Amino acid sequence: MRGFGDLEAAVMDRLWAWEQPASVREVLADLRKDRDFAYTTVMTVLDNLHRKGFVTRELDGRAYRYSPASSRQEYSAELMRQALEQSGDHTTTLLRFVGKMTSEEADAVRKALRGRRGGSGRR
Amino acid sequence: MTVTILLFGYGAAVAVLAPRLLGGLWQHRSPRLAVMLWHAAGSSVLVAVVLAGISCVATPGLVEACLEALIGRGDAAGVVTVGVGLLVPTLLVARLAVVAMRLLRAQRVDRGRHLDLLELLGCHDPVLGVTVIAAATPAAYCVPGTDRIVVTDSALRALDPTELRAVLAHERAHLAGRHHLLVTWAITLARAFPGVPVFHALGNATVDLVELLADDLALRRERGDSLATAIATLGGSRAVGLSSGLAAAGGSVLARVQRLLEPPKPLPVATRIGGAGAALTMVALPALVVALPASLALGLAACPFMFG
Numbered sequence: 001m002r003g004f005g006d007l008e009a010a011v012m013d014r015l016w017a018w019e020q021p022a023s024v025r026e027v028l029a030d031l032r033k034d035r036d037f038a039y040t041t042v043m044t045v046l047d048n049l050h051r052k053g054f055v056t057r058e059l060d061g062r063a064y065r066y067s068p069a070s071s072r073q074e075y076s077a078e079l080m081r082q083a084l085e086q087s088g089d090h091t092t093t094l095l096r097f098v099g100k101m102t103s104e105e106a107d108a109v110r111k112a113l114r115g116r117r118g119g120s121g122r123r
Numbered sequence: 124m125t126v127t128i129l130l131f132g133y134g135a136a137v138a139v140l141a142p143r144l145l146g147g148l149w150q151h152r153s154p155r156l157a158v159m160l161w162h163a164a165g166s167s168v169l170v171a172v173v174l175a176g177i178s179c180v181a182t183p184g185l186v187e188a189c190l191e192a193l194i195g196r197g198d199a200a201g202v203v204t205v206g207v208g209l210l211v212p213t214l215l216v217a218r219l220a221v222v223a224m225r226l227l228r229a230q231r232v233d234r235g236r237h238l239d240l241l242e243l244l245g246c247h248d249p250v251l252g253v254t255v256i257a258a259a260t261p262a263a264y265c266v267p268g269t270d271r272i273v274v275t276d277s278a279l280r281a282l283d284p285t286e287l288r289a290v291l292a293h294e295r296a297h298l299a300g301r302h303h304l305l306v307t308w309a310i311t312l313a314r315a316f317p318g319v320p321v322f323h324a325l326g327n328a329t330v331d332l333v334e335l336l337a338d339d340l341a342l343r344r345e346r347g348d349s350l351a352t353a354i355a356t357l358g359g360s361r362a363v364g365l366s367s368g369l370a371a372a373g374g375s376v377l378a379r380v381q382r383l384l385e386p387p388k389p390l391p392v393a394t395r396i397g398g399a400g401a402a403l404t405m406v407a408l409p410a411l412v413v414a415l416p417a418s419l420a421l422g423l424a425a426c427p428f429m430f431g
């Protein structure tokens with residue numbers, strides 16, 4: 001694991017898999033099967049995830065129980081929407097390798113490449 | 124007053140004529156020069172209008188006339204002139220600042236959220252030095268302001284090694300060249316003054332030209348046809364019908380591919396030097412228009428003291 005980011009991912013993986021709210025102690029117990037972590041480390045990670053809005057929590061006795069705010073699929077969909085979106089305020093957030101093409105343009109591009117390959121005898 | 128009219132006229136002329144003069148295929152032969160000229164034209168309009176406002180206020184005697192008018196003497200024309208002179212540059216700069224801040228804030232929020240999601244769902248590939256995410260759509264992009272390049276796992280499967288290297292070189296060029304700053308500034312201008320032809324054209328041109336700049340930098344190490352086939356693979360997988368409002372960007376990907384397959388001759392050195400000179404002149408001209416009469420006026424104003 002490469003620091004906090006990976007630990008966050010590992011914690012979320014567990015919460016997604018369990019499908020029920022879990023306490024810091026439960027998450028910690030499961031993480032310790034791979035490697036030893038301090039209680040406070042896991043608590044901080046869950047706190048960060050809560051701050052970022054990835055988990056919700058509710059008080060159960062004296063400790064919080066955490067559950068994912070959305071499913072992995074929903075977050076994946078959001079990530080890809082951001083990655084591919086090319087309109088509105090989000091145009092300049094990321095620099096994409098290639099923008100959207102119309103199907104006509106895509107056909108023209110393929111044709112240009114075919115012409116090139118035929119002409120030069122490559123491939 | 125003459126100076127003011129000259130400056131406003133110059134600004135208006137550049138704003139309207141620059142898109143016609145600068146547009147065209149020559150940009151593909153030297154995208155660097157094209158970017159320079161577009162931004163010189165945009166800046167010269169801004170400089171001209173701001174200076175026009177200032178010169179309007181600074182016309183000798185006008186401020187005095189204005190003060191006299193305010194206390195009930197003199198003509199009201201002075202008040203209007205000074206008012207307009209102060210208002211135009213102030214509004215212009217304020218508008219730019221507001222639009223820029225809104226855009227920068229949106230970018231910061233979006234990028235922050237995107238990086239959070241990447242931490243959760245992405246996985247670092249130490250060999251390639253990229254973040255890999257699982258997605259059915261082959262795609263690649265970089266997150267400006269970081270050194271992060273993201274590739275989907277389907278893109279890794281769809282591209283051969285030379286194509287992948289070309290894609291990564293292109294994205295690294297974006298990050299190293301800080302192309303997002305150029306794009307952000309261009310989009311700021313376009314959004315702040317959507318009715319002004321030069322700013323609208325400059326926005327679109329910059330978005331397309333930074334892709335050519337990144338392609339050129341990638342070509343220093345990678346093959347043009349690898350880059351071209353990579354564009355077809357990653358761009359063609361999610362082509363959309365004409366109806367989705369892409370008219371503005373239409374054809375730019377095809378032009379990019381054609382340019383890679385049959386590179387146009389770069390512009391002759393003399394033309395490029397001439398172009399750079401033109402860019403410099405465009406920006407300097409408004410300042411000269413102000414500086415010449417001002418220095419003359421200063422010289423004249425000094426005379427009475429010399430003899431007094």
